[in-house]
Amino acid sequence: MRISIQHLTKIFPSRTKGGAAVHAVEDMNIEIPSGKLVGLLGPSGCGKSTTLFMLSGLESPSSGQIVFDDQDVTTLAAEKRGIGLVFQNYALYPHMTVRENIRFPLDNMRIKREEGNARALDAARLVQIEDLLDRKPNELSGGQQQRVAIARALVKMPNVLLLDEPLSNLDARLRLQTREEIKRIQRETGITTVFVTHDQEEAMSICDIMVVMKLGVVQQIGEPQHIYDDPNNLFVANFLGTPPINIFKGRIEGGKVYIGDEAVSSTEFADQPVYVGIRPEGYIYDPKGVFTLDVDHIEVMGRDKSVVAIHQSSTKPTVRCIIDSDVALPEGATQLRFNIKPYKMFLFNAESEVRLRVGEEQPVEEDVAVVEEQPTTDQRG
Amino acid sequence: MSFKNKNPRDVEADLVLSDGPQLTRGEKFRRGLRAQSGWLFVAPALILMAVFTFYPIIMAFIHAFQEDYNGANGTYSGWGFSNFVHVVKGDLNRGGADFLQCLVNTLIFTFISVPVSTLLALLISVALNSIKAVQKAYQTILFLPYLTNALAMGAVFATFFTVVGTKSHTETVGIVNLVLGLKDNPINWTDVLSSPKWELGRITIPWANYIVLMVYEVWSGLPFKILILFSALQSINKQYYDAAKVDGASRWTTLWHITAPMVSPQISYLLVTGIMGGMKQYSAVVGIFGEKMGLRYEMGTMVGYIYNYIGEDKYAGLAFAGSLILFVIIMIITWINNKVTKKRTTYR
The missing domain is CATH 3.40.50.300 (P-loop containing nucleotide triphosphate hydrolases)
Known part of the structure; x- marks a missing residue:
C-alpha cells in the first residue's frame, strides 16, 4: 500500500x-x-x-x-x-x-x-x-x-x-x-x-x-x-549519530572557514558567521594538522579510541574525536592537531541554522524564507 | 527503658538483667502487661460489639432451640427443633406472616431487582462516561436518591401507584395508571386486596404489587451502583478503547467484551452486596405496603417475618429460628457468589 x-x-x-x-x-x-x-x-x-x-x-x-x-x-x-x-x-x-x-x-x-x-x-x-x-x-x-x-x-x-x-x-x-x-x-x-x-x-x-x-x-x-x-540543518545534524556531532562557532572569511583563529578548510561561500559541525569520526590525527584541540583525556574502546578534548569555540563542554586504535598518539600530549575530512564537516548559517550547500545562490536568505513560509523539505530533498 | 543519666556500669547491669531469668517480679508483671496492651486499644469497639452484636447472636442461637420459649418471662419447656418445624410448616401463623411466602417473596425481589439494577447502572454509567457536557449535573441528579430516606421514597412511590377513592368514585388514579393509559380501568398497584394475583398453593403472588416494589428497588439501588461503576469506568485506560476501535469492535462488542470485563470486580462486588442487602429487605416494603406488608404479609419479607414474631411473646421462638434460617441462606448464597465471581474475574 x-x-x-x-x-x-x-x-x-x-x-x-x-x-x-x-x-x-x-x-x-x-x-x-x-x-x-x-x-x-x-x-x-x-x-x-x-x-x-x-x-x-x-x-x-x-x-x-x-x-x-x-x-x-x-x-x-x-x-x-x-x-x-x-x-x-x-x-x-x-x-x-x-x-x-x-x-x-x-x-x-x-x-x-x-x-x-x-x-x-x-x-x-x-x-x-x-x-x-x-x-x-x-x-x-x-x-x-x-x-x-x-x-x-x-x-x-x-x-x-x-x-x-x-x-x-x-x-x-x-x-x-x-x-x-x-x-x-x-x-x-x-x-x-x-x-x-x-x-x-x-x-x-x-x-x-x-x-x-x-x-x-x-x-x-x-x-x-x-x-x-547530508543533513539539512543543524538540528538534524545534531540529532543523528552517537556520539553526537561536534559543533563549533566559526566564521567564513575570505573563502576560508575559521574556528577560533585557525583556518580549518577552504570554502566558496560568502563571508558570514557559521556553525561548523564535525562528526566525531571526521578527524585525522596529523602533527602538522590544521585544527588544534586541548586534550582532556583519551578513552580506549578496543576497536577505536576517543580523544575527549576541549575547545573554546565548541558549543558543548567537550569535543569527541574517534580515531582508529592503531593510530599512535604521543604519550601525555596536552594538545593534538588534526586534519578534518571534508565530507564529515558541515557548515550552517549561524542565524538560520540552515546548511550551506554548494550550488545554491544566496543560500542564507532563500533557506530562511523556506523555513518561514513553507517549512517542508520537499524542495531541498 | 531510658539510659539517660546512668553511668555506663549501671547500663551494663540493666542489659544483663534483661537477659532473661533474673527479671524481678515487678518487671515481669510490667512486661506482661505491656504485651497485652493492644487489648486496651480495641476495647471500646470490642465492648460495643460484645453488647450489641455477639450477645444477641448467641442468644438468638440459644432461643432458636428452646421449645415453647416465652419472650415475656423467658421460660421454655425443653430443647429441640420444634421451632424450625413450625417455621417451615407455617402451622402457627394465625393471620400473621407465613415463612414460605416471605422466603419466596424475598428471593424473587432480590434475584430480579439486583441484577436488573446492576445492569441498568452499568448502562447508565457507560452513557454518563461518554458525555462530556453537564456530566457533573447528571452525576448529582443520579446520586440524589442515595441521600433520601427509604420511607419517604416509599411514600412518594405509593402516591405514584395508588388509586385513591372508591370503585364508583375515584379521586385520582395515580400517575402510573395515567401514563399506561389505564385511566378508566385503573389497577391499584399498591393495594394487595385488589391486585391481580397468582395463587400457588400456600403462596400468593400479587404481581402488580411485585412490580411496584421491584421498580422501587431497582431505582433506589441505582445511585450507589452508578457511583461505583462510574469511578471504575473512569480509571480504564483509554488505549483499550482505541485498540478496540482499530480492531473493528462495534459499540456493543466493546461494551460486553472490553468494558464489562474491565469492571467485573466492581460488578461482582455490587452483586454480592446487593444480594445480601436484598435478602434483608424490610423498610421499603413497609414504606409502600404498610406495617403488615400487605393485608397479612402477602408482600412479606424474611426480616418482616422475623419482626412479626419477635414481638409476640408466645411465638418469639419462630423469630429466632427464622433468623437462623435467613443467616444460613445468606451464607450459602454468598458462598455460591464467591465461587462464581472468582471464576469470572480472575484477571486482577
Whole structure:
C-alpha cells in the first residue's frame, strides 16, 4: 500500500482559555512507497505520534489529506482503513488469553471460530509466540506482550502496519533483538510499515526511509545514511549519530572557514558567521594538522579510541574525536592537531541554522524564507 | 527503658538483667502487661460489639432451640427443633406472616431487582462516561436518591401507584395508571386486596404489587451502583478503547467484551452486596405496603417475618429460628457468589 500524506496539519485547541493553540503537526508532505519500513523520528512533542494516530484514523487531521494507494482515507473510520496498530503500552486486553487477544479483530469481522484460531496461530508463529496462546497478558514478559500486540495487529492482514514507540518499554538487550525482529517481520510480510521513535539509533538501524521531525515540522526525509551524511540543518545534524556531532562557532572569511583563529578548510561561500559541525569520526590525527584541540583525556574502546578534548569555540563542554586504535598518539600530549575530512564537516548559517550547500545562490536568505513560509523539505530533498 | 543519666556500669547491669531469668517480679508483671496492651486499644469497639452484636447472636442461637420459649418471662419447656418445624410448616401463623411466602417473596425481589439494577447502572454509567457536557449535573441528579430516606421514597412511590377513592368514585388514579393509559380501568398497584394475583398453593403472588416494589428497588439501588461503576469506568485506560476501535469492535462488542470485563470486580462486588442487602429487605416494603406488608404479609419479607414474631411473646421462638434460617441462606448464597465471581474475574 502506497501512502501519500499531503499538507497534513493538526492543531490542538488550547486547554486554557485564551492560551495559544498547539500546532502538533504542520503542513506535512510525505510520499511512502509500498512495502517500505518508515521511521518517524524526533524528540518528544515533535508530533510524530500524532502523525501516526492520524494515519490510523484515531485522530482526525485539522487539514490536509491522507491517501492510501488512490483512496482518500482522510475521513475514513479507523476500522475501515485496513491498518494494524501497535500501541506503546501494547493495550492487550487483560481478561483475554493471548489467543483471544489475537483473534479479537477477526471475531469482529465475523470470521468463523476455526478459521480465526488458525489465522491467530499463523500470526503467533510469525512472531514466535505459538507456545503462549493460552496465557493471559499479565503472565507474559514485556517482550512477549510486544509480540502479542504485533500479532494482533498483523492477524487481519492489514495494508499498513503502524507502531507507536514499539521498543520503548523493553530493556536494552530485548530492544536490539526486537528491532531486528520487526525488520524481519516487515520483510516477510511486505506490509508498508510506519513506526515512531525518539531513538535515532533505532531508526537508523532498521528504517528504509527516515522522517526527522521537530516541533511538528518535517526537517528532512530520506534514507538514514543519506540524512546522516547530508543533513539539512543543524538540528538534524545534531540529532543523528552517537556520539553526537561536534559543533563549533566559526566564521567564513575570505573563502576560508575559521574556528577560533585557525583556518580549518577552504570554502566558496560568502563571508558570514557559521556553525561548523564535525562528526566525531571526521578527524585525522596529523602533527602538522590544521585544527588544534586541548586534550582532556583519551578513552580506549578496543576497536577505536576517543580523544575527549576541549575547545573554546565548541558549543558543548567537550569535543569527541574517534580515531582508529592503531593510530599512535604521543604519550601525555596536552594538545593534538588534526586534519578534518571534508565530507564529515558541515557548515550552517549561524542565524538560520540552515546548511550551506554548494550550488545554491544566496543560500542564507532563500533557506530562511523556506523555513518561514513553507517549512517542508520537499524542495531541498 | 531510658539510659539517660546512668553511668555506663549501671547500663551494663540493666542489659544483663534483661537477659532473661533474673527479671524481678515487678518487671515481669510490667512486661506482661505491656504485651497485652493492644487489648486496651480495641476495647471500646470490642465492648460495643460484645453488647450489641455477639450477645444477641448467641442468644438468638440459644432461643432458636428452646421449645415453647416465652419472650415475656423467658421460660421454655425443653430443647429441640420444634421451632424450625413450625417455621417451615407455617402451622402457627394465625393471620400473621407465613415463612414460605416471605422466603419466596424475598428471593424473587432480590434475584430480579439486583441484577436488573446492576445492569441498568452499568448502562447508565457507560452513557454518563461518554458525555462530556453537564456530566457533573447528571452525576448529582443520579446520586440524589442515595441521600433520601427509604420511607419517604416509599411514600412518594405509593402516591405514584395508588388509586385513591372508591370503585364508583375515584379521586385520582395515580400517575402510573395515567401514563399506561389505564385511566378508566385503573389497577391499584399498591393495594394487595385488589391486585391481580397468582395463587400457588400456600403462596400468593400479587404481581402488580411485585412490580411496584421491584421498580422501587431497582431505582433506589441505582445511585450507589452508578457511583461505583462510574469511578471504575473512569480509571480504564483509554488505549483499550482505541485498540478496540482499530480492531473493528462495534459499540456493543466493546461494551460486553472490553468494558464489562474491565469492571467485573466492581460488578461482582455490587452483586454480592446487593444480594445480601436484598435478602434483608424490610423498610421499603413497609414504606409502600404498610406495617403488615400487605393485608397479612402477602408482600412479606424474611426480616418482616422475623419482626412479626419477635414481638409476640408466645411465638418469639419462630423469630429466632427464622433468623437462623435467613443467616444460613445468606451464607450459602454468598458462598455460591464467591465461587462464581472468582471464576469470572480472575484477571486482577
